[in-house]
Amino acid sequence: MGCYDCCMKCLGGVPYCSLVATLLCFSGIALFCGCGHQALTETERLIETYFARNLQDYITLAYLIQYFQYVIYGLASFFFLYCIVLLAEGFYTTSAAKQTFGEFRSTLCGRCLSSTFILITYLLAVVWLLVFAFSALPVYFFYNMDSTCHTITVLTDTPASINQLCIDARQYGLLPWNAMPGKACGMTLSTVCKTREFRLTYNLYIATFAGAGITLLALIHCSLHLAVRQVDLKEERRQEKEKRKSYELYGRLQKDIGGTMRSPYAPHIISDSLPPD
Numbered sequence: 001m002g003c004y005d006c007c008m009k010c011l012g013g014v015p016y017c018s019l020v021a022t023l024l025c026f027s028g029i030a031l032f033c034g035c036g037h038q039a040l041t042e043t044e045r046l047i048e049t050y051f052a053r054n055l056q057d058y059i060t061l062a063y064l065i066q067y068f069q070y071v072i073y074g075l076a077s078f079f080f081l082y083c084i085v086l087l088a089e090g091f092y093t094t095s096a097a098k099q100t101f102g103e104f105r106s107t108l109c110g111r112c113l114s115s116t117f118i119l120i121t122y123l124l125a126v127v128w129l130l131v132f133a134f135s136a137l138p139v140y141f142f143y144n145m146d147s148t149c150h151t152i153t154v155l156t157d158t159p160a161s162i163n164q165l166c167i168d169a170r171q172y173g174l175l176p177w178n179a180m181p182g183k184a185c186g187m188t189l190s191t192v193c194k195t196r197e198f199r200l201t202y203n204l205y206i207a208t209f210a211g212a213g214i215t216l217l218a219l220i221h222c223s224l225h226l227a228v229r230q231v232d233l234k235e236e237r238r239q240e241k242e243k244r245k246s247y248e249l250y251g252r253l254q255k256d257i258g259g260t261m262r263s264p265y266a267p268h269i270i271s272d273s274l275p276p277d
Contacts, residue, residue, distance in 0.1 A: 017225045018090025022083045024218035029079040031211030032135070033072045039138070039204035040065045042197055050184055050192050051169045057179035079215075082124075086222060089117060118226045125219035132212040139209050141172055142202040149193035152186065162186045 044058075044065050052058040145167045155161050166185035169175045175182050184192050192198055 021222040022087045028214030033076040035204045035207040042201040135209045135212045138205045152190045
């Protein structure tokens with residue numbers, strides 16, 4: 001076997017659909033977990049500095065942020081293992097693997113494992129759809145805050161109107177209603193929007209939202225790919241059964257005739273049809 005044939009065989013054994021899904025999942029989870037973890041830390045710092053004066057006012061939020069950061073650690077570990085299993089399953093079911101280990105013969109255990117993998121991926125996609133929607137909430141909060149700051153910049157010449165423009169963290173459930181001050185108004189809010197912490201946190205949440213979307217795309221792509229492959233395997237099993245039935249019918253015909261089946265164009269028929277010399 002030449003070098004070209006060897007390379008073509010190696011490239012033919014790459015499960016490109018599973019590889020694309022794995023890369024999307026890896027990149028999406030890395031973006032979601034990395035940026036989300038840092039965004040939660042910066043959010044706690046912003047709330048502590050500009051929206052709450054007493055530790056007891058944001059202690060619940062601090063515990064929730066710590067809890068979500070632990071959840072992020074678990075998600076990163078789980079999806080790392082899941083992507084490895086996804087890629088391994090893709091390599092195992094390629095046509096090159098079939099050529100290496102012989103003609104494909106599906107077993108009941110293999111079909112159960114494939115169906116279970118499809119079900120798990122589908123459930124992950126549904127759950128991650130909720131995570132994707134949840135990750136849009138902080139983006140919405142910071143977008144409103146940035147839009148209010150832009151309005152304050154436009155209305156700089158009218159201080160009375162500026163002081164009525166506020167962002168109340170208590171309305172978004174970030175702080176209890178008895179928290180003081182709990183909100184930022186006017187030029188104070190404009191000052192908050194000009195800080196590096198605000199811009200960094202806003203961009204981190206946007207990146208987290210994008211990472212959740214990429215992961216959701218990878219899960220949907222994986223679910224569709226696994227479902228299509230399952231349909232192809234069922235079609236292969238159906239064709240294999242039809243081929244086996246054809247061989248059995250051929251064998252029964254041979255047994256009924258009592259010998260080898262002959263062509264209808266026997267040699268004596270062909271010789272009689274030839275013209276004389």
